[in-house]
Amino acid sequence: MTGLVPASPVLATASTPGRASAEVTSSDDGGGAAADDRDRDAIIVTGLRAEKESISGTKTDTPLLLTPQSISVISMDDMLSRSILSVGDAVAYSAGVFTNTKGVTYGGDAIAIRGFGNDGTTGTAGNTYVDGLRLSGTGYVSGALDPYLYERVEVVKGPASVLYGQSVPGGLINMVSKRPQADFDGEVIARYGTFGRKQFALDATGPVTSDGGLLARVTGTWFKTHDIYDFSDRERVLFAPSLTWSLGDSTSLTILTHYQKDDFAGSTLNWLPTIGTVIDNPNGQISRKLFTGDPNYQRWDRQTASAGYQFEHRFSDFLTFRQNFRYTDTQLDNRNIYISRLSADLRTAGRQAFGLQENSDDLTIDNHAAFTFTTGAISHQVLAGLDWQKLKYSTDRVFAIAPTLDVFAPVYNQAIPEPAPFQHRIYRNEQTGLYLQDQIALGGTRLLLGMRQDWASFKASDLIRNVSQKSKNKALTKRAALLHAFDNGLAPYVSxxxxxxPQYGSDFEGNSFDPEKGRQYEAGVKYQPAGTQSFLTASIFDLRRRNYLTTDADHPGFSRQNGEVRMRGLELEANVALQADLTLMGAYTLLDSKVTESADTVSGINPETLAVESRKQQGLRLQAVPRHNASLWVNYVNPIGIALGAGVRYSSSTYGDAANLSRVPAFTLFDASVRFDLGAWLANLEGLELSVKANNVFDKKYVSSCVGIDRCYYGQARNVIADLAWRW
Structure with missing residues (x-):
């Protein structure tokens, strides 16, 4: 039997004249050791995405051109060229992705993919993965790990449960960790910027033993900054050592660890009233610098640490086994004061004090075997896997009515009542999944078939009332796709x-909820002209979210399972090398959202009367989902070691409430960067680079989204950072 022949690796362009290019290859599947993650000689990078393979779409090394699904890959070079500060920054120029949806409040990690993920959840809960393993956390927060941990970020659009188990239907984000490399490489970065940002970062890797059998890498960063509003100091420490041990020609073991401590004084619930942000207030416009909490009470202290490994053994050209494992511990101590409702005078806001202490233990493991063989003229790449996830977290929550706040003349350091406990619970979630996938090739035609069976269980123990609740869910999910790659670089596909x-709990009559289901039909075409770095994709899709829980209007406090939301869209994405020194990234998304089934009556504020009104939800569009989203980033490198970058991002208006009564205005933002390779001017400065990056260059004041009455978020103000980096 003969194996599938891997596609030829794509070369990453070295943008500094006279320097060699680096091959971009990958031998990992969300787990294994990757090839050199960037060309260390090329100090000035083009910003064009160097990666042309994705591990997330199939858990195999499948070129993007041959993957019958819409996927965006953001390489380390791309992140470096734009000096990203969050995962949201990393994916901001990707089609189908709406980023920083809650402005500065969540540090840039509130992300929606194809319209889902922006429904009030914190961060990217439910669609965040690291090295192919789901990243959970406490019940209140997940994700929000520092992007300096990652060598690339991959966005998989659409339902992905066949390979990953429970996930939201819009898609997922898989961050690929930095891994040890065989060459001595590294960088040191000193950063200074607006909002008092001071940051240092170190990333160093190389062999530990003379034969290269043991490789090591140390990555770490520290920063201190604040947000645009008062009392919002933020400090982070990150340390992530890793080792790769080569146990012969066919076996490798990579150990990945990380520790991150966040000490954020500012409120993570700093939302603002609708009247005064997107609806005119007779008292004026509410300042984007308004802090709705109080320094007497606020804190956000989180520690998260993980340890895991990625093991691979190649038995033969026919069979390879991989096992990926990670344990994550998260501890959160959070206290917030937030606005509950604006009073009749339209300036005094009622507030509530909320606090919690949560601890979580997250254990996840993925085992799979890859079989590569041929039957006549047909090649097969079969993936058979078994994964298991277990999450246990405890939460202690307190609540009190806080003093009111004049949103136009705030007074701080008020006396805050001691909150009373109202919840003490322990949750245990467990999921086991068995999956099978076959990638079939005949000439230029690729057929992908996959299915998965999941079993999920849930237990909640209420320690105050001494009661517990248990439930079990199971689901069979399927996947099928067909693609044909033509010799001219075109690859149309359908999927x-x-x-x-899983949906836990029951309705008023005691009936357990069925799992929420997502399904998507997609058709698209990919194009990679032979011998070029350019890569273009276009796709259309129909995406449905079924068994959506809606409020039971007849029985307050209960839900019913009769909802469906439909997303239809068009996505265009281009990564084009116009010349050796000029590249661009462009993306456009058209998204048509509609609630197709719902028994809910939802509320919003009428901008004309300033009164709360109710409407039937069925037939309305989803709040906080823009119909149009577009971006363009252009990068130019001149022969004397200077790289200039400029970008523009546009988002159309969105509805600010579920009743579709108020609108959040459209906004356009401009970004820019300049990078200087000092070694191109002075030989003794080899490896030294100076760069300056600005987001929202013209300091546009805008509301990024509203997700209900009196819950609006201002977007990020102008943010300028300067980096001095030495790379070797």
Whole structure:
């Protein structure tokens, strides 16, 4: 039997004249050791995405051109060229992705993919993965790990449960960790910027033993900054050592660890009233510098640490086994004061004090075997896997009515009542999944088939009332896709995929909820002209979210399961090398959202009367989902070691409430960067680079989204950072 022949590696362009290019290859599947993650000789990078393979779409080394699904890959070079500060920054120029949806409040990690993920959840809960393993956390927060941990970020659009188990239907984000490399490489970065940002970062890797059998890498960063509003100091420490041990020609073991401590004084619930942000207030416009909490009470202290490994053994050209494992511990101590409702005078806001202490233990493991063989003229790449996830977290929550706040003349350091406990619970979630996938090739035609069976269980113990609740869910999800790659670089495809999310609890009559289901039909075309770095994709899709829980209007406090939301869209994405020194990234998304089934009556504020009104939800569009989203980033490198970058991001208006009564205005933002390779001017400065990057160059004041009455978020103000980096 003969194996599938891997596609030829794509070369990453070295943008500094006279320097060699680096091959971009990958031998990992969300787990294994990757090839050199960037060309260390090329100090000035083009910003064009060097990666042309994705591990997330199939858990195999499949070129993007041959993957029958819409996927965006953001390489380390791309992140470096734009000096990203969050995962949201990393994916901001990707089609189908709406980033920083809650402004500065969540540090840039509130992300929606194809319209889902922006429904009030913190961060990217439910669609965040690291090295192919789902990243959970406490019940209140997940994700929000520092982007300096990662060598690339991959966005998989659409349902992905066949390979990953429970996930939201819009898609997922898989961050690929930095891994040890065989060459001595490294960088040191000193950063200074607006909002008092001071940051240092170190990333160093190389062999530990003379034969290269043991490789090591140390990555770390520290920063201190604050947000645009008062009392918002933030400090982070990150340390991430890793080792790769080569146990012969066919076996490798990579150990990945990380520790991150966040000490954020500012409120993570700093939302603002609708009247005064997107609806005119007779008293004026509410300042984007308004802090709705109080320094007497606020804190956000989080520690998260993980340890895991990625093991690979190649038995033969026919069979390879991989096992990926990670344990994550998260501890959160959070206290917030937030606005509950604006009073009749339209300037005095009622507030509530909320606090919690949460601890979580997250254990996840993925085992799979890859079989590569041929049957006549047909090649097969079969993936058979078994994964298991277990999450246990405890939460102690307190609540009190806080003093009111004049949003136009705030007074701080008020006396805050001691909150009373109202919840003490322990949750245990467990999921086991069995999956099978076959990638079939005949000439230029690729057929992908996959299915998965999941079993999920849930237990909640209420320690105050001494009661507990248990439930079990199971689901079968399927996937099928067909692609044909023509010799001219065109690859049209069609696909069908499903997702599921367990729904715990029961309705008023005691009936357990079925799992929430997602399903998507997609058709698209990819194009990679032969011998070029350019890569273009276009796709259309119909995405449905079914068994959506809605409020039971007849029985307050209960839900019913009769909802469905439909997303239809068009995505265009281009990564084009116009010349050796000029590249661009462009993206456009058209998204049509609609609630197709719902028994809910939802509320919003009428901008004309300033009164709360109610409407039937069925037939309305989803709040906080823009119909149009577009971006363009252009990068130019001149022969004397200077790189200039400029970008523009546009988002159309969105509805600010579920009743579709108020609108959040459209906004356009401009970004820019300049990078100087000092070694191109003075030989003794080899490896030294100076760069300056600005987001929202013209300091546009805008509301990024509203997700209900009196819950609006201002977007990020102008943010300028300067980096001095030495790379070797």
């Amino acid at each position: 069908y995929s499903e997702s599921f999310t």
